[in-house]
Structures are given as C-alpha cells and as structure tokens.
Amino acid sequence: MNTLAPPRRRQRSPEPGSAEWLTLRRSGLGATDAAVVAGRSRFASPFDKFGEMLGRTAPKIATEAMEWGVILERPVGLKWAADTGRTVRHNGFTYWLEDGIFSHYDFDVGGEAAILEVKTASAYGQREWGEQDTDQVPTEYLLQAQHEIMCRPGIERCYIAVLIGGQKLQRYVVERDDELIGHLLTIERNFLARTRAGIPPEIDGSEAATEYLRSVHPKDDGTQIDLSPDVENAAREYLALKAQEKELAEKIALQGNLLRERLAAASSAIGREVKVTYRTSKDRTETNWKAIANFMLDRFGREQELIDQYTETKPGARPLIVTWIGDL
Numbered sequence: 001m002n003t004l005a006p007p008r009r010r011q012r013s014p015e016p017g018s019a020e021w022l023t024l025r026r027s028g029l030g031a032t033d034a035a036v037v038a039g040r041s042r043f044a045s046p047f048d049k050f051g052e053m054l055g056r057t058a059p060k061i062a063t064e065a066m067e068w069g070v071i072l073e074r075p076v077g078l079k080w081a082a083d084t085g086r087t088v089r090h091n092g093f094t095y096w097l098e099d100g101i102f103s104h105y106d107f108d109v110g111g112e113a114a115i116l117e118v119k120t121a122s123a124y125g126q127r128e129w130g131e132q133d134t135d136q137v138p139t140e141y142l143l144q145a146q147h148e149i150m151c152r153p154g155i156e157r158c159y160i161a162v163l164i165g166g167q168k169l170q171r172y173v174v175e176r177d178d179e180l181i182g183h184l185l186t187i188e189r190n191f192l193a194r195t196r197a198g199i200p201p202e203i204d205g206s207e208a209a210t211e212y213l214r215s216v217h218p219k220d221d222g223t224q225i226d227l228s229p230d231v232e233n234a235a236r237e238y239l240a241l242k243a244q245e246k247e248l249a250e251k252i253a254l255q256g257n258l259l260r261e262r263l264a265a266a267s268s269a270i271g272r273e274v275k276v277t278y279r280t281s282k283d284r285t286e287t288n289w290k291a292i293a294n295f296m297l298d299r300f301g302r303e304q305e306l307i308d309q310y311t312e313t314k315p316g317a318r319p320l321i322v323t324w325i326g327d328l
Contacts, residue, residue: 013094013104016070025059026052028100029188034147035140037191037201038184042140045206046191053195056215057208072163073118077107079169080116080161088116095151100192101185103151113156115148117141123165135174137162143184145174150181220318238322 014020024030029049035041036049051057074090081088087110096102107116119141121129130136137145137160145158160172191201203209227235259276263269268277 010093010095013092022059024094024102026055028053028102028192029147031103031144031147031151032140034143034184034188038143038187039204040139040143045204045208046201047204047206047208047212049191050195050201051208051212054198056212068120072120073106076118076120076161076163076169077116080118080159080171083169084159084171086110086112091115097151101151101188103148105148105152109159113154114159115152115155115157116159116161117145117148119160119162120166121162121164126164126168129162129164129170129172132170133173135172137172137174142174146177146180146184147188149174149176150185214318218315218318235322239324242322 036044088107091105128138149155156176158174263278267279
C-alpha cells in the first residue's frame with residue numbers, strides 16, 4: 001500500500017530546452033535521473049548530474065532519437081490503449097514528491113491507479129527487453145518507473161509501451177515496489193544533500209568524474225609524496241588492468257584484421273546474427289594552414305610580428321602516468 005504523503009505541488013511541465021526547463025533540471029532529480037544517481041545508468045554517471053545541478057555542464061536537451069521519441073509518444077500511447085482495451089489521458093504536469101524530487105508523466109490510465117510510459121528503441125536494442133507483459137525491462141526504465149510511482153501517491157503500477165525498430169510494439173508492466181522505492185528515495189535524498197553542499201559523488205570511472213578531478217587540481221605544485229598502502233594498491237591494480245587492456249586491444253585488432261582479410265573488396269557481409277560493413281568513406285578536403293602561414297611570412301615578412309599576433313598560450317595538460325619502480 002502507498003504510505004507516502006501527498007505531493008507538495010504540481011505545475012504544467014515546461015517545454016524541453018526552455019529556460020524554465022533548464023532551471024527545473026538544475027533544481028533536483030526527475031525520473032530519468034533515478035538510475036543516474038543510483039549508478040545504474042549506461043548513459044550517464046552521478047558526476048554528470050552533479051555537474052548539471054551545479055551549473056558546470058549543460059543538460060542534454062535532445063538527440064535525434066529522443067526527438068523521435070517525443071513525436072511518437074502520442075501515437076504509440078494510443079496504439080497501446082487500443083491493443084489493451086484501456087483508455088489513456090495525456091498528462092502534461094510535473095509533480096513534486098518533495099523539494100528537489102519531481103517527475104513528469106506521459107499518460108494516466110483510465111479506471112486504474114496506473115500510468116503509462118512510452119519508449120522507443122532501435123531494432124538492435126530489442127535484446128535489452130525481456131518477455132512481454134513482465135517487468136523485464138532495462139534497469140534505467142525500471143528505476144524510472146519506480147521513481148514515477150513514488151512521486152504520485154496512489155499510483156500502483158506503471159505500464160511501459162516500447163516501439164522497437166519503428167514497427168513492433170511490446171508491452172510491459174512494473175508494479176509498485178515499496179522496498180525498492182525506499183532505497184531509491186534514500187539514494188536520491190543523499191545525492192541532493194551532498195550536491196547542495198558541494199560534495200561530489202563517490203569517484204567512478206566516468207569521463208565526467210575525470211573532468212571534475214582535472215578541474216579541481218588542474219596544475220601540480222611540484223611536490224612529491226609517499227603513497228599510502230591503499231593508494232599503492234590502486235596503482236598496482238591500474239597497471240594490471242592496463243596490461244589486460246593492451247592484451248585485449250591486440251586481440252580485438254587481430255579479429256578486426258581477420259574480418260578485413262575475409263571481406264577483401266566487399267562492402268559488407270551479413271550472417272544470421274551479425275552484419276559487418278567495410279565501406280570506403282567519402283574523400284575529405286583539408287586545408288594546409290602551415291603552408292599558408294609560411295607563404296604569408298615569405299610574402300609579407302614581419303615574421304615575428306605575425307607570429308606574436310596569432311600566438312596564444314594554452315594551459316598545459318596534466319597526464320596521469322603510472323610505472324613500476326624498476327621500469328624507471
């Protein structure tokens with residue numbers, strides 16, 4: 001049973017990309033952020049959301065696939081309703097569970113304490129979806145559904161309609177899970193509290209985490225320190241993984257060359273499960289700016305004056321280099 005308090009407020013959802021939408025995104029966590037801050041998203045890390053809320057990075061407004069998802073939302077929802085014999089009503093509101101935790105919705109389902117979430121997926125993404133009429137959906141969407149249920153007291157299930165490859169509609173249902181919702185709410189509250197205090201998430205291997213660490217200490221101070229045992233263990237693990245990475249890269253390169261050898265001059269090859277393409281890309285033009293610069297210097301002289309005029313200083317990089325002591 002639902003034991004959460006009624007939502008504090010609701011308002012019309014802002015248009016994606018608008019100033020109101022940007023402000024809302026930076027104010028807290030929506031349903032699509034649930035898997036991100038829980039560290040269960042394949043598309044973003046907690047550091048991405050951390051940077052977004054602090055204004056360090058801009059939210060992703062829309063890819064072409066996302067735009068098509070919005071365009072197809074209504075027809076897919078209506079097709080799901082026709083197939084299931086249910087009625088749906090578009091919901092254009094944003095609901096707050098509490099300050100900083102909110103959700104948008106696609107459709108309400110008539111006659112039920114239920115909502116409908118519409119998704120689109122490529123044909124290649126079909127393997128991510130399990131048996132129809134179950135909750136075997138990608139983790140991102142499972143957590144998104146529980147977040148949406150959490151923000152609307154009285155909602156007991158979230159139906160998910162996914163259009164795969166633009167031609168196949170599959171149906172799923174995620175029932176309310178109060179235990180999972182409790183864990184998710186704790187994670188989201190902790191993330192909000194830390195972010196509002198300027199405390200970053202736990203370090204992960206994302207590019208966003210790397211960029212954050214580089215921004216905090218962009219330059220070294222010239223000192224040398226002793227490695228603590230735990231940090232030295234991390235350095236050993238780093239070297240071991242780099243060795244595995246090199247071995248794996250060589251294996252990948254070998255398989256790639258075997259494929260190139262088999263395809264020879266063919267543009268592509270197709271089998272029962274895999275397709276390989278080996279097409280020549282279009283020719284591209286490239287301006288030789290160095291030659292132009294030399295020509296200008298030879299013609300007009302004033303070499304140092306021109307060089308000084310168009311010379312700019314760029315900050316130095318700070319590469320991380322780990323080696324065994326014996327290799328120095």
